[in-house]
Amino acid sequence: MKIIKMLCTQSDCYKVGRKISPKGLMLHSVGCSQPNPYVFQRIWNKARVNACVHAVLGPDGTVLQCLEWNRRGWHAGGAANNTHIGIEMTEPATIKYIGGSNWKDLDPVKTKAHVLATYKTAVELFAKLCKDYKLDPLKDGVILSHSEGHKRGVASNHGDVEHIWSRFGLTMNGFRNDVKKAIYTVVVKSVASVSKPVQPTVKPLGYLVKVTAWFLNYRTGPGVNYKKRGSIRKNQVYTIVDEKYGWGKLKSGAGWINLKYVNRV
Ligand SMILES: [Zn+2]
Structure with missing residues (x-):
């Protein structure tokens, strides 16, 4: 603890x-x-x-x-x-x-x-x-x-x-x-x-990921409590430019996805 x-x-x-x-x-x-x-x-x-x-x-x-x-x-x-x-x-x-x-x-x-x-x-x-x-x-x-x-x-x-x-x-x-x-x-x-969350391990930003879930929602922020904006599909490839709390920000600016459901390519 x-x-x-x-x-x-x-x-x-x-x-x-x-x-x-x-x-x-x-x-x-x-x-x-x-x-x-x-x-x-x-x-x-x-x-x-x-x-x-x-x-x-x-x-x-x-x-x-x-x-x-x-x-x-x-x-x-x-x-x-x-x-x-x-x-x-x-x-x-x-x-x-x-x-x-x-x-x-x-x-x-x-x-x-x-x-x-x-x-x-x-x-x-x-x-x-x-x-x-x-x-x-x-x-x-x-x-x-x-x-x-x-x-x-x-x-x-x-x-x-x-x-x-x-x-x-x-x-x-x-x-x-x-x-x-x-x-x-x-x-x-x-x-x-602490006054700020401990950031998870820093990875170089601007990397490609491939979606592993059939449908993956993207949201207005890094977490399920943010509003859903839409979804992307399995095997599509996206660029992640920022990370927070295990979520990644899509380069397009469309929103954030849970990085559990993607693989890096
Ligand atoms: Zn309760």
């Missing part, structure tokens, strides 16, 4: 500046196939956005902290915002939502690897926070998923995190037990404070 502090100081949630004394921790899953925690930080870090969580977890152990732990977050859509720290896990690029919280697995091996890796990061972070705030992970109501929060009347009606976990045999009870065990062993490897 690597905690990287990149507070959403531009968000209304941050600016309101209410404080909480954390009584528990709520676990979320982002609900879209976007594995990069920085994308969410950027979405929330602006005015007139009605959500902001305390941290987003990546599969590589990244804990991207968006709010101080004792600042009141906007994550639960209910009273849990007053008592619980909210943590989002990212979801793999290899799933596709097909309505509500139903999804199709496009690559079971990669999907499972992502889910298990973010689970591990979540266990470590929850153990650290339980230790810091003297919370008992097994005590009723301390650690909740968003959907458990809804059943208790303290959160909005969402299916996370179980809608992802259930396919891999993961449960909230198992999670609480794993957190309990990890409290005595958790180690924070590094805590860094």
Whole structure:
């Protein structure tokens, strides 16, 4: 686990500046196939956005902290915002939502690897926070998923995190037990404070790629949360002139594509 502090100081949630004394921790899953925690930080870090969580977890152990732990977050859509720290896990690029919280697995091996890796990061972070705030992970109501929060009347009606976990045999009870065990062993490897996202490895720009997906959407920016502008087809070749968060900018200026679905030529 690597905690990287990149507070959403531009968000209304941050600016309101209410404080909480954390009584528990709520676990979320982002609900879209976007594995990069920085994308969410950027979405929330602006005015007139009605959500902001305390941290987003990546599969590589990244804990991207968006709010101080004792600042009141906007994550639960209910009273849990007053008592619980909210943590989002990212979801793999290899799933596709097909309505509500139903999804199709496009690559079971990669999907499972992502889910298990973010689970591990979540266990470590929850153990650290339980230790810091003297919370008992097994005590009723301390650690909740968003959907458990809804059943208790303290959160909005969402299916996370179980809608992802259930396919891999993961449960909230198992999670609480794993957190309990990890409290005595958790180690924070590094805590860094950054103001800009860490750029992925720099590749020379202006290179050719061939599309490997049947259809590949291009969007107004580097991420699935940007508006779709159109799509390109399999085996067509394009020039990429910029890269961000695993997305490439088309030379034509038409938009950005996910580089997972192309090969360099
Ligand atoms: Zn949620």
